[in-house]
Amino acid sequence: MSHPERAAIRNRLLTAALLLLGALPLRAQDGGAIARRYKSAADRIIAAAMADTLAYSRLATMTDTYGSRLSGSPGLERAINWVLARMQDDSFANVRGEPVMVPHWVRGQESATLVSPRPWTLHMLGLGGSVGTPPEGITAPVLVVNSFDDLAAHAAEAKGKIVLFDSPFPTNVPPMEAYEINVAYRGGAASAAAKVGAVAALIRSVTPHSQQTPHTGSLRYQADVPKIPSAALSVEDAELLHRMQNRGDPIVLTLKMQARTLPDAPSRNVVAELRGSERPDEVVVLGGHIDSWDVGEGAMDDAGGAFAAWEAVRLIKALGLKPRRTLRVAMWVNEENGGRGGRAYRDQHLAELPKTIAAMESDNGVFRPYGFRFQGSAAGLAVAKQIGTLLDPIGAGLVEAGDGEADVGATIREGVPGFALSVNDSTYFWYHHTDADMMTVIDRDDFRRCIATMAVMAYVLAEMPEELPRQ
């Protein structure tokens, strides 16, 4: 165990030196010693990424050919097979699918139809994990509320009704914070409504913008409460029903959902490596998730992120760069409705996590990147900020403290420094978990910038003799 101890002492000394250098005004201007050392390699990586066409082509081929990739679906497994074959084509090392048992929820046919005050086909998507309705559907009067508190105030009126939570996406905080607030209804509507005797629960889709676009996503049933069917309506239709209620119109609708949960299904995390030239047992892992919801083609959420990481490592390899440590591409499975892939990765790689230098994920869409949110020590952040300056030429040099993404969460909690690609997410929730999550969302140049951003950071983390400081 003497090698790690020596390495730790060396790292601490180097880090202290780096921080000192970085603190000097003259040095700070060009990002410090690390940035200067890797400027040439970073510029080559950026140039290659900004001219890249393969990643977009592959992303389109996979998403167009296999479509959406919900856990348990044949499309997901076919897509994984295709990716593994292409990674073999790329001559990556240790290309493999690591087994993960995943939940298997199936949507089936579904509809929500307004019966009164006038016929109208509502724009709906059942929520992931929901139980179904009887085959004839559930026809019931509707109670519209705007919050959990509002439901509590009208609890006596909810029995036997379909409760609709028309709670708008907050616009007074950034999108991700607004999502965290608003998604409470997606998760909790069903059990909250069931507690007061409702027969089904609907929510207003979790989004700041709509074109009659329903958004799916997971719900959470409370263990001690009856499970009732739950679905999202488009913003427009939720507002329509709310106005009808405000006018005193008697609202009745029929909800039909064939949704059901089948036994867990076998799936895989996708892993491939560029083995380190000097310290192959030290790993920088980067990726996104390969599964998606069962709508659209999951190009934004999150094939784009997964493929950006893949192409980042492929470009480093193609440029003939041979970083000291291993770069590992990971495409986690089941991010959307279980998080099994991220936890399985942590469990299956537990022994090597002490030597895992960083875990990086892109899962906010491959929009124009700002840089990274870094989850780790202050010393680690200081080094990451220095490396970040190498990305200033493409406007992606911002590194700030913040949370990592879902799939790397379990790994980060084991002490591994985390990097989340930070992007302009102003339109992310427009497409999130919808049929509009298609290749059309992907901007070629923004995607290239994301590839460059992940590649430069991952390369320097894998190449620099210093180990990124941990807690």
Added chain:
Amino acid sequence: MSHPERAAIRNRLLTAALLLLGALPLRAQDGGAIARRYKSAADRIIAAAMADTLAYSRLATMTDTYGSRLSGSPGLERAINWVLARMQDDSFANVRGEPVMVPHWVRGQESATLVSPRPWTLHMLGLGGSVGTPPEGITAPVLVVNSFDDLAAHAAEAKGKIVLFDSPFPTNVPPMEAYEINVAYRGGAASAAAKVGAVAALIRSVTPHSQQTPHTGSLRYQADVPKIPSAALSVEDAELLHRMQNRGDPIVLTLKMQARTLPDAPSRNVVAELRGSERPDEVVVLGGHIDSWDVGEGAMDDAGGAFAAWEAVRLIKALGLKPRRTLRVAMWVNEENGGRGGRAYRDQHLAELPKTIAAMESDNGVFRPYGFRFQGSAAGLAVAKQIGTLLDPIGAGLVEAGDGEADVGATIREGVPGFALSVNDSTYFWYHHTDADMMTVIDRDDFRRCIATMAVMAYVLAEMPEELPRQ
């Protein structure tokens, strides 16, 4: 005929004087004599409009209750009945439905399903006026082209195929100009494809933004070419098929459309008046169209415009203002698929058009108004600009030369000066002719500004002793 002659001479003299005054720098700053004269009334109108809640409430009630209003539909006639009843409630004069025979196209059930290379339910809307398919649908290979020229270059490959025109909405010109260019495909795809032996024609929806949102609208069959079914796909799905073709995937889809054209149906232009206090036979007519496509609820296109005009006149009346000339609210029918209402209005009011001072319409959505496009003489424009300054307090004072709207076109061609409400149309085509044309698009404050803008201009045109100069 001596009165009109005297009036004409008086008007010319007054106009010359006004233009002279308007040209003086000191006068120009406050908009000139007319603006000064009506400043107080305009401010009262603006204040009332900016506090208005009735128009929004009525707009929501009508659109939510009766839904979309395609010519020939029961919903349209019920909505017209409701509006006429409310106009009676408002104690307007001469409230009436003026008979118009309208085309009666019915969509029926429809679908487009990708058979190869993979199953996928395409997001489609049949185009208005299209013929249907046989009950079993049309299953055929797909040829994707990006323009009429591209089809000509691949004419030999089109026989027996479904031709898809994937022609993007131009982004290098303002939205309305882009629409005029791009809509050529909606109108002409069917006959262009039929000429080279295609069995059906699809277009990419005419829009700069999509969330899997198909856009309908009228097509035009050429008389000497076989009529083939035609529909719009969402932008995403058109791009999907185009990418599949570029990759060499064999594309086959099944198109099913029950569309048919029934005999013309009776409908009505809605008209109501605030009779002029001194010259009731001189008329300022303002409105929008009451019909819509058979998707969404037609709140933006164009119930909002029609209701803004209605509320404009109702507010003038409620404020106790008694303009000299008659203010006439008109809600034309069949703007969307025939223009019969606008022509019927011209024909039925032909005798009074020489005394029609102005014809004003809002049909670009009730978004933030800039002011007006004015279609008429230079002298008329100069006066309209002066009146426009009264709207500077709400940022709606811009009056520029430009074309009027569709329904008033026939009237304008008879020499009547035309006013088109000019608005920020940057998102208009996102919702245009889609299921997303719902009340959610309507911003309460922008709607109020539109009401104020139409009301101030219409009031001054009806009240000022001078007649707005014609050609």
